[in-house]
Amino acid sequence: MIKVLNGIDCTEKWLPLVKGQRTGLITNMSGVTKALVPNYVILNELCKLQKLFSPEHGLFGAAQAGCKIESEERELITNTPVISLYGEKKAPDDEMLEGIDMLLFDLQDVGARFYTYLYTMTRSMKSAARAKIPFVVFDRMNPISLNKIEGEILDEANSSFIGEYAVPTRYGMTIGEFAKYINAKENLGVDLHIIPCEGLTRELYHRDTDLPWVAPSPNMPTTDTALVYVGTCIFESTKQASEGRGTTQPFEFIGAPNYDGRALADEMNRQKLDGVIFRPVGFTPTFSKFKGELCSGVQLHVMDRDAFSPFAAGVKLVETVRNMYGTEFDEKSSKRIFGTGRLFDGVDSDVIIKDCLKTSEKFRKATSPYYIYK
Numbered sequence: 001m002i003k004v005l006n007g008i009d010c011t012e013k014w015l016p017l018v019k020g021q022r023t024g025l026i027t028n029m030s031g032v033t034k035a036l037v038p039n040y041v042i043l044n045e046l047c048k049l050q051k052l053f054s055p056e057h058g059l060f061g062a063a064q065a066g067c068k069i070e071s072e073e074r075e076l077i078t079n080t081p082v083i084s085l086y087g088e089k090k091a092p093d094d095e096m097l098e099g100i101d102m103l104l105f106d107l108q109d110v111g112a113r114f115y116t117y118l119y120t121m122t123r124s125m126k127s128a129a130r131a132k133i134p135f136v137v138f139d140r141m142n143p144i145s146l147n148k149i150e151g152e153i154l155d156e157a158n159s160s161f162i163g164e165y166a167v168p169t170r171y172g173m174t175i176g177e178f179a180k181y182i183n184a185k186e187n188l189g190v191d192l193h194i195i196p197c198e199g200l201t202r203e204l205y206h207r208d209t210d211l212p213w214v215a216p217s218p219n220m221p222t223t224d225t226a227l228v229y230v231g232t233c234i235f236e237s238t239k240q241a242s243e244g245r246g247t248t249q250p251f252e253f254i255g256a257p258n259y260d261g262r263a264l265a266d267e268m269n270r271q272k273l274d275g276v277i278f279r280p281v282g283f284t285p286t287f288s289k290f291k292g293e294l295c296s297g298v299q300l301h302v303m304d305r306d307a308f309s310p311f312a313a314g315v316k317l318v319e320t321v322r323n324m325y326g327t328e329f330d331e332k333s334s335k336r337i338f339g340t341g342r343l344f345d346g347v348d349s350d351v352i353i354k355d356c357l358k359t360s361e362k363f364r365k366a367t368s369p370y371y372i373y374k
Helices: 011-018 039-046 117-131 175-185 223-237 261-270 310-325 331-338 349-370
Strands: 022-027 048-054 082-084 102-106 135-138 192-195 253-256 276-283 295-302
Touching: 011 039, 011 102, 011 135, 011 192, 022 039, 022 117, 039 048, 102 117, 117 135, 117 175, 135 175, 175 192, 175 349, 223 295, 223 310, 223 331, 253 276, 253 310, 261 276, 261 295, 261 310, 310 349
Parallel strands: 022 048, 022 102, 048 082, 102 135, 135 192
Antiparallel strands: 253 295, 276 295
């Protein structure tokens, strides 16, 4: 196991910056030290912690995806007031930032463009720039590594809170590197400070390290989930297939009551995608789509993470289920997740995958000046 420290664990790097400052902290239950102590407990002892701000799912991750949270009152250990950034407002306004000298950010990301914590961060960076206060990111490792970039670049005509910038599906940066890139590219003008990880290199996956995994949202229980999520999240945009929400393995299971899991697995395995085997499964979601109904489908088993392309697997799976079952995808939400309408406009999957190899390499060259880790 490789020893890695996240930014919050590197006290000597951030204490001189925040000591004596009145701070606001954007975080949730994933913002813990290596010893699993909540970051706000540590910060409350070492600086003047004034407010906590929580993203989608709330401070303790109790809310399911998309549930608006208007108020969370106070955190019980420190008695710090908690303000939701997933209700009417998605970033702190000027009133929320009154009495704050510095805005801090510490959330575990998952490495996929459509995870909302990225945009909680970038919108809050804009708020800090407007208020003329520094913005500090306690960096955390990208659980699915930094050396792979893949997927469709978002057409900003499809911009939303699940994707605001022209970024590929799997963007290959830590959340701190992403902040550096967006601050420069979008000219946000925020006084940005990144507290880097220690021991992190670009080829590392979370499983290679001695870091504990705290699920950053209710349907991201493992780092295996985070890897397949890059490809299977697109199934959120159809009512005619379950992406496994309401089971113990969300995004690893794809199916529906009218699917034949064995036939679907056979067809997917016939395509011989690198690093993955599709196994027929039956599952009954306890909530979300097809609650209480028996679904038949497939589970993605990643056999070789380095050879596996979750994006290619997702594209091929969408194409296959549409050919076999005529599954319809919502145009608006599918474009927001996938990035464009190409997957649903008759463009061949092999053409999309090949094109994305080229655009991903261009994105790597554009973002590499903002890399922190070798």
